[in-house]
Amino acid sequence: MGLKRMSGDQDDKNTTHFGYAEVPESEKAGLVKGVFSNVASRYDLMNDVMSARVHRVWKDAMINWLAPRKNTHLLDVAGGTGDITFRYLRRIGGLGEATVCDMTEEMLVEGRRRADERGVQAPIDWVCGDAMALPCEDNTFDYVTIAFGIRNVTRPEQALAEAHRVLKTGGRFMCLEFSKVRVPIIDDIYEAYSFYVIPRMGQIVAGDRDSYQYLVESIRKFPRQEDFGEMMQTAGFRRVDWRNLTGGVAAIHSGWKL
Helix, strand or coil: CCCCCCCHHHHHHCEEEECCEEEEHHHHHHHHHHHHHHHHHHHHHHHHHHHCCHHHHHHHHHHHHHCCCCCCEEEEECCCCCHHHHHHHHHCCCCCEEEEEECCHHHHHHHHHHHHHHCCCCCEEEEECECCECCCCCCCEEEEEEECCHHHCCCHHHHHHHHHHHEEEEEEEEEEEECCCCCHHHHHHHHHHHHHCHHHHHHHHHCCHHHHHHHHHHHHCCCCHHHHHHHHHHCCCEEEEEEEEHHHCEEEEEEECC
16 A cells, blocks of 8 residues: 555645745645756757766666666656666666656656657656655555666655655665765765856756756755665665765665565
C-alpha cells in the first residue's frame, strides 16, 4: 500500500526549500514543475553544455554499478527524457521492461520523442506521477533509479520510502545526484562555476536564467553523502553504499530491499 499524503492544511503549515528560498511545502511541486516545463526541450543540451558532457560518464558509471540483468523491470523516477532508461535497455540488449515516471508532462513528451528518434523497440511505459506517491503496485520492480531528481522532491524521505515499497524483495535502488565536493581546490572552482557561469549559460542556451539559478541553489541544499545514506537506511534499504564521482561533485548511492 502506498504512503498516505499529508493534507493541504498540513502542507501549508510546513515549509521547505526551493533553492535558497523557503516556501510552503504545498507549493514546491508546482514550482519545480514550472522549472522543468520551461527547460524540457533544452534540458539534455544544457546538461551537455554545463558539464562538458561529463554527466554522460556519470550516468554510464551508474548503469555499470547497477549491472542490470536481462528480463528485468526498471522504474526510473524523475527520468522524463529517458537518459537512464535508454542506457538500461541498451545494457540488457532490449530484453526487459522500463517504466519512466516523471511529474512533468513536458519532460515525458521529450523522452517519447527521443525514444522514437532512436528507434527504441523495447517496451517503455511513460507515466506522469509524483515520486512521493508513485502510481505503482507494491513489489513490482527489480530496479528503481533516480538521477538528478531527488533533490527536487519536497520530502526526499517519502520518495525513498516509496521506492522501497515498489521494489521487489531482492531489488535494488540507485540514486545519482550532485553531492558534497571532498577536494578543496575542486570545491572552490566548482562553487565559482556554478554560481557565476551556469545561470548565464541557462540564459544563453535555454533562455531561462532563473530555472538554472534554482538548480544551482538546490544542489547546495542537498544532504551530504553520509546523511543521505542514513536517510536510505531509515527508509528500509540495506547494504547502503555510495561512490563519489569527480571528487564528490556527484555521488551514486546504492541500496537493496532485503
